[in-house]
Amino acid sequence: MSFELFQVPEEEDCMATIQDVLYQYHNIYADGQELTVETGANRLKGNWFELLCLWFFKHDPLYRQRFSEVWMWSDWPGRGGRPDTGIDLVASVRDGGLCAIQCKFFEPGHSVQKADIDSFLALSGQEGFTERLIVSVADDWSSNAENAIRNQQIPCTRLTLEDLDASRLDWGAFDLEHIGTVAYRPAKTLRPDQERALKAVMEGFQRHDRGKLIMACGTGKTFTALKIAEQLAGAGKTVLFLVPSISLLNQTLLAWNADSSIPLTSFAVCSDTTVGRRQRTDEDMKPTDLATPPTTNAADLLRIWRLPSFAETVSSSMTVVFSTYQSIAVLTKAQEMGFPDFDLIICDEAHRTTGVTLTGTDESNFVRVHQNKFIRGAKRLYMTATPRIFSASATTRAQEVGAVLCDMNDPSLYGPEFHRLSFSEAVRLDLLSDYKVMVLIVDQRYVSDAVTQIMAEGELKLDDAVKIVGCWKGLAKELSMTNLTDRGLDPEPMRTAVAFSSSIKNSKQFRDNFPRVIEEFKRQAGPEAKSSLNCEVRHVDGTDNICKRNALLEWLKSAPEEIRANERENVPQCRILSNARCLSEGVDIPALDAILFLNPRKSKVDVVQSVGRVMRKSPGKKFGYVIIPVMIPSNVAPEDALDRNNNFKVVWEVLQALRAHDDQFNAEVNSLDLNEGSDKVIVDVIGLPEPVDGGIDIPFPPEAWQEGVYAGIVKRCGDRQYWDQWARDMAAVADAHTTRLKSLLEQEDFAVKNAFETFLAGLRENINNNVSHEDALDMLAQHLITKPIFDAIFGFYRFSEQNPVSQAMEQMMKALESCGLESETEALANFYESVKGRIAVINNDAGRQKVIKDLYETFFKSAFPRTAERLGIVYTPIEVVDFILRSADWALRSELACPEGLSSPDVHILDPFTGTGTFLVRLLQLGLIAPEALAR
Template identity: 40%
Template sequence: MNILQRRKIMTFDELIQLAREQSNEIQRDKGTLFEKIAQIYFKNEPTYKNLFSDVWLLNEVPEEYAIPKKDTGVDLVARNEATGELTAIQAKFYDNKIYKRHIDSFLAELGKSYYSDGIIVYSLDSLSSNADEAINQLSKPVAQIGLSDLRNSQVAWESFIPSRPNEVKVKNVKKTRPYQNEAINLTIDYFKENDRGQLIMAPGTGKTFTSLKLVEKMAKQTNKETFNVLYLVPSIQLLSQTLIGWNNDTELSMHSFAVTSDRNASKKKNDDELSAKDIGFPATTDSEKLLSNYKKIENNQRDLTVVYSTYQSIEVLHEAQEKGFPEFDIIICDEAHRTTGAKALGEEASVFTRVHNNNYIKASKRLYQTATPKIYGTDAKQKAEDSSIVLSSMDNKDIYGEEIFRLGFGQAVSNDILTDYKVIVLAVDEKVIQKDMQKVLSDSENGLDVDDVSKLIGVWNGLMKRSSVDKDAVFEGKPMQRAISFINTINNSKKISSQFNEVVNEYLDGNEIIQQSINVRHVDGMMNTLEKKEALDWLSEDFAEDETRVLSNVKFLTEGIDVPNLDAVIFLAPKKSQVDIVQAVGRIMRKFKDKEYGYIILPIVIPEGTTPESILDNNKKYEAVWQILNALRSVDERFSAMINKLELNRKKPENMDVIGIGEAPSVEDMENTSTIGEKDDAIYQTSLDLDWGEIENAIYAKVVKKVGDRRYLEDWSEDVAKIAQRHIEQITIMIKDKNSKTAIEFEKFLKSLQHNINESIDEKQAIEMLAQHLITAPIFEALFGEYSFVNNNPVSEAMDKIVEELSKFGGFNKEQDELKEFYDSVKLRAEGIDNAEAKQRIIITLYDKFFSKGFKETTQRLGIVFTPVEVVDFIVKSVDDVLKKHFGKAIEDEGVHILDPFTGTGTFIVRTLHYLKDKLSNGEITLADVTRKYTQELHANEIVLLSYYIAAINIESTFAEINHEEYKPFEGIVLTDTFESTEQEDTLDDSFFGTNDERLKR
């Protein structure tokens, strides 16, 4: 032990290496040391520390158990604190694979009556297939603990000294973050009045940890001896992770039980299934056993008693409760989207939906938690009703309760909880690949076709961060180092893993400047959990910067994978489940030092002869693209807004790149550029046979067509109209008592409106105007924030004053706080539009649909209609011609005033400014002429508040495009009734609309 005692140990792997060195490869010495390591692990790893009261080396087992001390394969014995049963443990310190002959004596000894179950802990991450099969055939369960379990345990191995094992330390438990505390407190309050609710949190934000801390807080608030919890998951893999995670992070004492399906019924059928032995923890499949074990702990109660079970095993829990197992205080339904579904009336519910029935599984509370709530559409619900089908949809409040807390992708990124993602579509020119990759394509043994080869070339370029044609560098920054790749079959995954480097080597054709090596490794669900953990360790461990590692798989690397330094997910084939896609994307959004983005790599192939018009027309071939983009839209409002703004904006989005891929970077390219240097565009353009500019634009256009929402602006307008009606209802209630301070202040506001606009304005119309202001102000701020409209317009300022006054009374602020999420959503959909034309299109559509949906009476009363722009342009030019012909003046001349008495959205004034802009561009007039016209000689009146706002914005933003200087408000616009304005000569001491009144008098 001298070397270990003298040297500072930094990691578990170093501990293992030192053990090998100090024992001089003598198996007995290594084995003895490894037994001590195993004992330390079982005594200190929280999961087993909570499970076992004692962990003895074989020679330490008390005589009362009558276990022979002769080494017959059992190295350690552990006593279950709850049941008193004994677990036989074998510790194997081997460098190579462990075969059946190495564990035969242990398996034979395990058959003795004094052992209830067994554990094999070893210094590898897999057993041979015959050893694995021998374990499966046993009547007693045998759990397996491998190198990755030891490496990633809570034991701080750097503190381990064999001569002082009791001084070993464990890692600190995690602490809750502010957003998790918010979720916990909201749920606690919600459950005071309700028994079912939903917790929606993006992958990587810690919903499993949050639910643990929620349960702890609920337990502390009860007077019960123990708080009974059922935690349901869809897979054994998640069961294992949750059981370990909760034991690691709990601050209370905890009993844990694991329940799985019948062992014979759960033989692996699919590549993503695991067996009970993969849990690494004793599991039962029998209701009698579960009930018996629970009764054994009644005299040794802990703060929490948690049953971890798969949904597939729910019948075991039902039977246990039928026999006397107590009601659960709460059921946590993890990955709750899996509990949705349909069944015919009278038909037995599926194992995933039975949890909803409190007569089947009794519990006081149910919490449904997921990152991806599943909701059935209107058509599906109608069909179900017509066919007497019962649907479990997460918008059914009777089944799932209310949504208590939501933390989506966008909010998590904005709050710096997650790293943002970036979609990279790599469009590979098939003609170039056919020309340059003849050797690989002609090899009949590799099984690769031109589509496969093209996609692999796309993946390589994506991992290397190959830049777009219009960028100044061949590569953008350092290559990615870690990625997970998803493909459709195990055979294809194996094929790509073995052939990737051969394809890349031919593509690079001896370019020795590029030194990055890319190693692709296949993993699948047929591997046991320890092999999978080892593969993830291989991916996440530290390695040289000139290496990139990729794990290729079909499905299992979606749920519960925590590799914070993962750079990218690669989709080489469609995935049927949107949930799987979202879970996969969640893997790359974990925060990590210096991580700017997590990348979603989508390689596509552009066949020879493709035109911009026909790009991506083959739905099946490009199905993966549409599935991934639609999945992102479904969970991230920011991405949905970005897609729908693509056709409005001139600049390309920051979180989506379309990159054309042709020939590999040549040595000449690499010598003439760096990641930040300039490249020769002429050289680079020749690497693509396609007209890349047209192809890129066509791909973006097709994305909008395939993934965008054609009713985007119309639906948005409907949302805005609904919320305006909510404001109207609230204000109406607030001023109902005419003697209240709110009503008195509102009466002042009403008189001001009547003086400024029209004496016939009544209370209802004044409320409508106020509601219009409240709902549209944040939209205008998002669209035109740079023009400071909201802060400089006299009417907007007046409206803000009355809002400020109302906020002093009657709970007005509380209502506004409740609508914050909606306002954030509206702002998200409006901000980021990069040109005035698109902004005007948005607000015109909003204006039109807003009034037609939300204010039909106003539309009918005032006859809101639009004059087509073409007609307006004709009128403006005609006026200029008439001025010249009959008055010897031009429209831009000093002294020529233009008044639009019913300006609507300001189209006439805006088109007049455009007409003057054209003259300015042609050198016919000066900027001073346009500025004088704008500040002194253009006038507009409008009676409808929203029209007035939009007109002011349109006019001001149009002038800003001409002026290119600091914002100038348009002082020629007045909120008034043109017919009434010429008749009013009286004055009013107006605290609200004084400035507007001054404009009118001018």
């Protein structure tokens, strides 16, 4: 992070950040306070920064707990007259050790060299110091400097500006003249949705010792977990917080210490990160960048725990051990040696604790967390945005080979689901931005001519060039078939994007090839491309040190303001940060406009975690975009390309992943065949020539490709049993309602019995004298279930308020109000929200009519098989209904001398068994009755 990018906020009520303060003091000392010697100005800046760091270490909650005292080097009682040759501050650590601290205030753009820290490392290597810490404002560290602070006998950690900025301190309160003055930013409070999550988890733990908390990415799981720990454990108790990576450990450590309402005693446990499967050390930060030195073995953890200085604080603070899953063996050993049982174990990113272990082999550290024989704890909370569930076939295969399968649907391992905040619910509550998926199909001929020379150099594949052009067009929102305004989308080009490749090598190639391809493409395209989007691409991966990674993230985060300030000649600018997978988990970039998927992603969890990055809210942001560019071959039929071309694999995999974790997107995909296009999945074709009147026909026009891709999505990503399963869900609920109604009528409540007898008599009088007691009960249950559904389908027309039979039902329902029947409906609140969501994605009357027909057919067969069999309930396919209606119209015209067919004045249409209304609806939709005949 470069502080020169920031300015002191003008608003009086705005909390100052560390960047604001650095910017201010950098400008003050830029003149050297009237000094003419540059080194003099640097010395003043260095002294000021040392005092700022002293103030930070004395007052920050985390370091106030770690350090009992902090001195300037010149004030340290143990200095012994030694000159300042690199150590700026000295801190007394509560475990009895001493920490040497260097505060490096470098000029922006300075690259830290080994020579810059040699004297500090040499002096702090002398007897007495047990820890080293470097505070650096520099983004760039040379490899020699980086290696110098690793694997030191006296451990050395490094603090970045991001670590400082995570503090709860109000940096604007720092005063060089009054260094004892301190202020903190206001404490965070739970939002209503987080309050509901807290309440649900606390209630769940009253009945269970483990359970799941499912919350969408970016909705505050970490803060919610803190408040759960404070309430469930609290002062004097011990909590274990497990994460899959060192970077997440550091984020959580800083966040909990900044936001806790009670004092924390924090430990960071981080042993060999290469232990266990699924390691991603190439994408993780190094232990040297933890905000507090990690404990790497059980003996050290236990020794520190037993120190009198820590024993004094344990009763008044909550002890929290932050650990990676890979370090579970350290915790197991520590508990064997006497470390206490945990009162609460929180498993973050709990989808990582699933998987298969073969019988007779050692369990993965990620799996051992489930068992008390490895980690003893009273309660376990599994948190994730993306629960991982295995298919029935996977379970069967695991059983066949004698393997143990850890599946998040297994209550013996994970407990019940205490609370869920889905992606769609988070969007509805305005906690997240909704997202759109852009599938951009690019004809290879459209690009090939422009990149012939680059390809001849052997450094570029045509497929990669086509994807680059597709991404460029998508980011610019230059679509050929999609009217963005009609879709309610903002036509302004995107400013920020993250690109995901399958490997670090591919990511670097994307960075290197993007400007060359676009420059050559624009040159060949001529004037019409000159005003298009200009993009700058950078690459990041796990081999970059944390300072560089933070700088690249800051470069992306600050893009919207900087770009708008620097745009020239009305040419929009966009910044793209390319990576393989180090930006998919735990990275927060609220202003991110788009993510680009350049290669297939087999991990559904990785896809959803990546999409979670683009759903963060930021001012002025309407949607996040998921862009998937695909190259199509020339002169190949869409159906052939979709069946045989692996280029579409990335589309199917990304959409399948989103469907598996986003119920609203699942409804969208499963309604594509009912809808007229889609506002959620935008399919656009780039580069195919448009048909010209009187010219040569295009064999496969863009519309054919668009329709083909939508059909392919339904075929490969949809669930053919989706609406059937929904009807079966309703059937199960209806059965419960019938049982409840029978129970109510069997009780000695004469008012209810009399109301029911009146209701039954009315049915027999108006419908049929043979309507039985059971028939009436079934009708009430059906009404209770279907009323909210019809209200959802016909939200503009209150069906149940206008229908005479429904009105009679409502009178009976009012008589049952005092019996607590509404509690049955309250239990269905989430179900009916799901119904509304599923129905909402259908954008035409024909689709709604088909849902009603299919729903009722399956509903009655599943919920009321006796009724369906007795009444012979069979639903005529819409195609057959259309044939019958058209045949009747033809017969009237040709055989019965009615030239206007069904619109003839002498023709009267009666439908005594309307059912779902399919015949009447299709009669109107087919236009077989003239508009002027409708009134008659």
